[in-house]
């Protein structure tokens with residue numbers, strides 16, 4: 001019989017090299033005869049993986065294969081992802097991950113990360129101690145309350161923190177062993193899922209805000225006790241929970257919310273580049289949001305901060321931003337607004353019609369964070385174009401069929417004049433012989449880089465200014481050639497290089513702010529590069 005240690009090596013994705021174990025290693029580890037005779041290099045193993053992936057008919061099958069692979073051989077998984085990020089990021093992350101979430105009960109094979117639930121509230125410390133690695137540096141936690149644009153899907157949202165943390169490593173080189181994805185189950189309002197026999201979460205509805213706060217308070221306390229210095233990344237919570245919980249913890253713990261701060265940062269990065277292309281100032285824009293939830297409010301607040309840095313008062317900056325949600329335009333007459341939304345409610349005519357709102361506000365920038373696919377109709381886009389020669393239009397909702405418009409529609413309806421970026425990567429569009437390259441304004445340009453900067457500098461707190469530094473770090477990497485071709489974001493085939501540059505910028509800023517708890521090195525980039533994870537045996 002194999003001993004536990006032999007089985008342990010082959011079953012431990014962190015130590016397993018599979019067929020790449022050398023003859024010497026096989027001898028010394030007692031693995032002789034437990035593997036086929038041939039000894040592979042990592043490159044040969046990648047070749048085999050690529051062959052397997054090519055034989056799969058759909059991306060969701062490739063997703064399932066890759067998540068099996070990460071549980072078998074972590075090095076091979078990351079080597080595959082990092083060999084061609086532009087191809088694999090859309091498979092382990094947005095948009096394929098949406099299908100993984102929707103079919104989680106069907107495709108589930110084995111646990112990844114941890115699954116906590118509200119009934120463990122008094123035992124979170126004990127339960128978190130069950131995680132084998134005590135050196136956790138990042139937790140990405142979701143309740144599943146607002147997964148992409150799919151709504152509340154409870155534990156079916158578990159793939160999101162898993163995928164987000166995989167990008168910390170693949171896109172910014174954060175070592176994978178200190179990353180812990182968690183689904184914190186507070187129940188789900190999704191009655192259809194609760195009735196689904198294959199559903200794997202609590203079959204209860206979610207409690208009220210006070211109880212949610214007390215559950216998350218207990219979680220935050222336990223996480224910081226079991227993993228001192230851990231950074232907690234909140235992802236895809238219900239919008240109101242996201243905003244409330246970030247306010248509750250941002251001055252107390254090392255914490256950030258990616259949907260609020262990461263999304264704001266990537267949007268600001270896209271706007272910086274779009275306005276450079278148009279030779280215009282941010283402070284001269286009129287910005288209309290479709291969607292006033294966690295992403296919309298987060299982006300609006302960061303734009304205000306960026307305008308204030310350019311010398312405009314907070315009040316004047318807010319006056320340049322208007323919002324439209326499921327109940328129409330945010331006006332002074334609305335009585336259903338939260339305090340975060342109220343500051344963006346202006347003296348305007350009430351309307352439930354987005355096209356009418358566009359005619360009233362005459363925006364130069366239109367940002368979609370509504371979750372509603374197709375919301376930017378031909379009428380909406382043309383109403384914008386008629387009063388703005390080069391409109392900036394960002395349909396940011398995910399996944400693909402929730403985007404407010406496709407890139408092709410926007411280019412067609414504006415005769416190629418719009419500057420476009422979406423949450424997903426839409427293909428290039430050719431109109432009358434001219435090819436347009438839509439950008440992908442997705443927070444994955446930001447959160448891995450910020451993660452790497454936090455990993456290196458160990459700040460006590462994370463603030464919005466760090467995300468503004470990340471936005472500039474990302475925007476500054478869009479070269480003149482790309483700008484000349486209307487491209488708003490750096491290329492994805494060299495994402496590791498790009499995000500290390502952004503991470504360096506954020507780390508410098510953290511040192512300048514005096515927030516780092518480690519000594520400032522002379523060469524910050526070289527210092528960060530020395531920590532970057534490279535998949536190799």
Ligand SMILES: NC(=O)C1=CN([C@@H]2O[C@H](COP(=O)(O)OP(=O)(O)OC[C@H]3O[C@@H](n4cnc5c(N)ncnc54)[C@H](OP(=O)(O)O)[C@@H]3O)[C@@H](O)[C@H]2O)C=CC1
Nearest residue numbers: 148149239291292293294295325326370397398423442443
């Ligand atoms: N590209 C990227 O990097 C990111 C994209 N996103 C995407 O943004 C979307 C929103 O996320 P988030 O803000 O967190 O979600 P929330 O649920 O917090 O907010 C959604 C907002 O959209 C509004 N809305 C709903 N229906 C309509 C409608 N018909 N017209 C106008 N507004 C409407 C809602 O209004 P009400 O509250 O009244 O229902 C709410 O204000 C998601 O699809 C998500 O995938 C999010 C983060 C990053």
Ligand SMILES: CC(=O)C(=O)O
Nearest residue numbers: 148236259398442443
């Ligand atoms: C990209 C992302 O974080 C979202 O759609 O929620």
Ligand SMILES: [Mg+2]
Nearest residue numbers: 148235236259
């Ligand atoms: Mg998200």
